[in-house]
Amino acid sequence: MGSFSSPHFVIFPFLSQGHTIPLLHLSRLLRRRSVVVTLFTTAGNSPRIRASLRDTDVSIIEIPFPQNIDGVPPGVENTDKLSVESSFLPFARATEQMRESFEEALETLQPPVSCVVSDSFLWWTAKSAQKIGVPRLGFFGTGNFSATMYQILGRFRPHAGVDSVDEPFPMTDFPEVKLTRNDFEPPFGDINPSGPFVDFMMENGFISMGMSDGLIVNSFYEMESRYVDYWNKNLGPKAWNIGPLCLAAKPLPESKSTGYLQWLDEKWEKKEPVLYVSFGTQAEISPEQFLEIAQGLEKSEVSFLWALKSKDLDFLEPEFESRVKGRGLVAKEWMDQLKILQHEGVKGFLSHCGWNSVIESISAGVPILAMPFMAEQHMNARFVAEEVGVGLRIMPRGGTVRGHVAAEEVEMKVRELMGGGKVAEEVSKTAAAWGGAAHAAMQEGGSSWRSLDLLIDGMMGKFTD
Missing domain, CATH: 3.40.50.2000 (Glycogen Phosphorylase B;)
Structure with a gap:
């Protein structure tokens, strides 16, 4: 310089x-x-x-x-x-x-x-x-x-x-x-x-x-x-x-007193991979779509940590948390997304594909399940799934990229990403490689x-x- x-x-x-x-x-x-x-x-x-x-x-x-x-x-x-x-x-x-x-x-x-x-x-x-x-x-x-x-x-x-x-x-x-x-x-x-x-x-x-x-x-x-x-x-x-x-x-503090981080640690000790779920602060999700996502997560039988906005809590069925207890954690507090993505037990990210979330997930080497809602998120979803191969795309019904996503599609794609099969191995390997390249660039x-x-x-x- x-x-x-x-x-x-x-x-x-x-x-x-x-x-x-x-x-x-x-x-x-x-x-x-x-x-x-x-x-x-x-x-x-x-x-x-x-x-x-x-x-x-x-x-x-x-x-x-x-x-x-x-x-x-x-x-x-x-x-x-x-x-x-x-x-x-x-x-x-x-x-x-x-x-x-x-x-x-x-x-x-x-x-x-x-x-x-x-x-x-x-x-x-x-x-x-x-x-x-x-x-x-x-x-x-x-x-x-x-x-x-x-x-x-x-x-x-x-x-x-x-x-x-x-x-x-x-x-x-x-x-x-x-x-x-x-x-x-x-x-x-x-x-x-x-x-x-x-x-x-x-x-x-x-x-x-x-x-x-x-x-x-x-x-x-x-x-x-x-x-x-x-x-x-x-x-x-x-x-x-x-x-x-x-x-x-800023380097993340080592303290693990936060509830959701303790929960992630426990899952990791049991060798149970966790899907992190967050749709950002801006995306408006209809009550109907919200319920389909919840049903898909519940039926997937995958462990998940779901960061919810306070207004979205109203859409959640009262019994949902008791039905997924031990496997799914619904977080109602502010959570440090970077720290979650960098946790060794987090093996996937169901995301709206806002660019900050995409680049944070890639930096952490975590593959993405792309479910876009607004702005340029659909383009980012294309990028994730088709351009760099660091994730899979959750698709709406009827052969369109914009529309209502069924619970069955959420369940299927969550299982595919988190189930450890050939597709999961490939996107995880690609995500890890790009994560390494991201660190090298900086x-x-x-x-x-x-x-x-x-x-x-x-x-x-x-x-x-």
């Missing part, structure tokens, strides 16, 4: 847990490279962030979140607390009202700011960085495969000739990748997508991406090299793969390590490529 002194990176995560956590890991990574780090957030999000970074000297600045937003409940400063999907857009658009406070703070920071790293949903920060004359890097919370497929769809419209939402078509420049319109989050799979969210992404996401000096991607080059190379040659701006960022997390001299060095030099004006 170059001989410059005190580079200063400003980090501004979008106000959502899934978007914030990787950037907290990035803050740690940058501090280890002697970069000064200042992180921006709001008063409502600050306590959790301060607790996460309390063992570091990352500076945290709170700026006020706008009040009285139409469509957003009073006092909500994080999307995890939005009760309906329709609140997301007014919430995201309202963040622009933070711009003046953000820019005032940027002007006063010492040492002077070298670079702004901000979430792609905070599109207006690109203008703020431009105003003070520093580079801005957008943070992409998705992988390279997903981002590339969405860009190809929008630019080249390879789906224009298909009649059905379930009819496969080859992707431009990747003819071996066959997707359907249903693989894309509505309305983006439409021939001419329109609507408020499409407008938001076009006006803000893509314009600010074009104004940015690069993108930080929470992935590593070896796993997605074709898509990284394609993006950097044909799409842009440059994608810097410096992950898996979860491998920069170690000194690895691809992600080198990319971060080049990125820091580049933002300090020393990148010449």
